Amino acid sequence: MSFTDIVTITKKDLLLEFKSRETVNSMLLFAFLTLMLISFGTGASELIVREVGATLLWIILIFVGMLGVFRAFTSEEERGTLDGLRLAPISAESILMGKIVYNFIILFLVEVILFPLFIVMLDYPLEGSFITSFAILTLGVAGFTVVSTAVSALVLSARARELLLPVILLPIIFPLLSASIHALKSILNGGVLLNVRDDCVLIVIYIVLFLTVSLLTFEYAIEAS
Amino acid sequence: MSSTVSIKKLCKSFGNFRALDTIDLEIQKGASFALLGPNGAGKTTLVKIISTIMPPTSGEVTVDGYEIREAKKKVREKIGLISHQTFLYEDLSAEENLIFFKDLYHLDEGEKRVEDVLNVVKLSNRRFDDVKTFSRGMKQRLSIARALLHDPPILILDEPTSGLDIVGKKDFYEMVKRFKEEERTIIITTHDINEVELIADSIGVIMNGKILFSGELDTLGYDLEEFIIELTGVEN
Secondary structure, X not given: OOHHHHHHHHHHHHHHHHHHOHHHHHHHHHHHHHHHHHHHHHOOOHHHHHHHHHHHHHHHHHXXXXXXXXXXXXXXXXXXXXXXXXXXXXXXXXXXXXXXXHHHHHHHHHHHHHHHHHHHHOOOOOOOOHHHHHHHHHHHHHHHHHHHHHHHHHOOOOOOHHHHHHHHHHHHHXXXXXXXXXXXXXXXXXXXXXXXXXXXXXXXXXXXXXHHHHHHHHHHHHOOO | OOEEEEEEEEEXXXXXXXXXXXXXXXXXXXXXXXXXXXXXXXXXXXXXXXXXXXXXXXXXXXXXXXXXXXXXXXXXXXXXEEEOOOOOOOOOEHHHHHHHHHHHOOOOOHHHHHHHHHHHOOOHHHOOOEXXXXXXXXXXXXXXXHHHOOOOOXXXXXXXXXXXXXXXXXXXXXXXXXXXXXXXXXXXXXXXXXXXXXXXXXXXXXXXXXXXXXXXXXXXXXXXXXXXXXXXXXOO
16 A cells, blocks of 8 residues: 555545535535524524434434545446556555545535534534534544445445445444444533543544455455456 | 467356356467457456456466466556546546556656657647547547556557547557557457458457467468358357
8 A cells, every 4th residue: 555646546536526526515515405404493492402413413424425425436437437546556455545535535624614504503502612522523524434435335336336335334334423423412512532532432443443444355345346 | 479468277257157268368479469259258358357457267367477466566567458448537637637647657757758648649739628528539549648658568459449430540540550660569359350450460269258269360361250250150
């Protein structure tokens, strides 16, 4: 695996996204509309917002994430460019890492816009640190990106892959999501980092574990069948 | 002459379907080898295996002395693949596409190489234009530039003229003529007998995943089209 190759893949995907804007625009529009619906739904109830706010934010991120993450590999296949990547003298791991980094940047961009909007539009009675909440959310987003990118590569050659992705992804990612939601809820409602240490450790273990497994198996997943 | 591509007892199965069945084939260094066969004969599968895109089920394939499963990167450095699929990103410009592939091949003096290959395929004046604005022929020329970037000694052309008009084909044949003069090994899969006669000096005929014939074109002794029909029972 080479750092230069990872940067090359990420740079190319960002340039493509910058020129076409087909993924980020859809993700942001979907996120904004869903947030508006939730904002109307929860009304001004402080109690509801405190109790389910973090979960609702994560539900938006999951769907927005799946919308974007899945494109990273399917768009290569639809364009017929996946074989071009397979032909290059680079490791399969570099391709996967390039896609993970790209997906993380895109999702982080959505998070940067979505999180302040979430606080404002839901009129969240924020008691904890905004920065710490954001950092905890970012850690969860990193975990989500690693797992979902790896799973999206695995289902690439499957029929009805758009349906298969959530069916496979959600059970796998459940422990990571529950830890992320718990940690975010705790910090938003006045908790400190020490209270969510176990959740953070679980998320980091999940990232390391999935990164290792997907790096070891990705070469077989990306081979033409 | 020594073999640059050597295939021994190669098999490829998709479930119960055997796409390639115990293929033995030697392609000489500097040769222009045409692989002929009807649709579904196994031509593209064979090309994909040689170029390391697809793993074989069993057998051994070496390219320039490197075994395709053990030395994938080395094999990929030796091969340039030009297919009816261009592997190009339509939303990027010609130059952006080539810079991306130049980076993937870790080329020294890559910028100059990009300029050189754009000149070879006569697309220097369109280098900043997005590929989506190109005609089919121009895209294929840019695809050739992409395949030539790392100066590979072996060029694999998988039905390269499919979808090209007469002018596009003429341009393409001129470039292939140049590749032959540069003594690159050329492997072409095609349905077009005229193309074979124009490009190839040796042929292989494949049907139902088996090589029915391989040898020099000028030793056939009679019309190639008749020979193919007699061998396969179908018009190519």
